[in-house]
Amino acid sequence: MRILYLDDDAISRLTVSKIVDENYEIDAVETTTEFFSLLDKNSYDIFLIDINLNDSDIDGFGVLKKIKEKNLPEETIYIAHTNYFGQDWENKCLANGFSSYLAKPFIMPIFEKINKK
Numbered sequence: 001m002r003i004l005y006l007d008d009d010a011i012s013r014l015t016v017s018k019i020v021d022e023n024y025e026i027d028a029v030e031t032t033t034e035f036f037s038l039l040d041k042n043s044y045d046i047f048l049i050d051i052n053l054n055d056s057d058i059d060g061f062g063v064l065k066k067i068k069e070k071n072l073p074e075e076t077i078y079i080a081h082t083n084y085f086g087q088d089w090e091n092k093c094l095a096n097g098f099s100s101y102l103a104k105p106f107i108m109p110i111f112e113k114i115n116k117k
Contacts, residue, residue: 001115002043003027006035006063007050007081016048016081016106023112032058039067044076046115048102051082051093061096068097077115081106 003020005028007013013028020026027042029035032055047067051060058066064078077100080093085103093101100114 001025001045003046003048004035004038004042004044005029005048005081006032006053006060007048008054009050012050012081012104012106019106019108020111031055032063035063036066039070046077046079048079048081049098051080051084064097079111079114 001024003024003026005013005016005026007016007028008030010030013030017026017028024046027038027044029038032053047064049060049063053059053063060080060082067078078098079100079102080098081102081104082089082093083104089103090101102111102114
């Protein structure tokens, strides 16, 4: 499976990339420009998206909305990956179209459980 991961935090990108590298192909990017450029060139099974980006024009919810305009396969997985935690944030992410919610820090067993749903 192939993951496109958007997070403006370099440590998060490096950590997640190292954790999933053995089992998944991952492209981890810092900006929405890089993200959409790769999305236009490649196919992905999973989108892992930080909610709070250092971009004044768009956040993770806006990124998700733009992805979904591309009419990708129904089985595509959209995961909100964020420092915001708690049931309220999980509910907000799911209500806004994410398949799943994964609070930081990234924990591989929880990630794999999400992907088996």
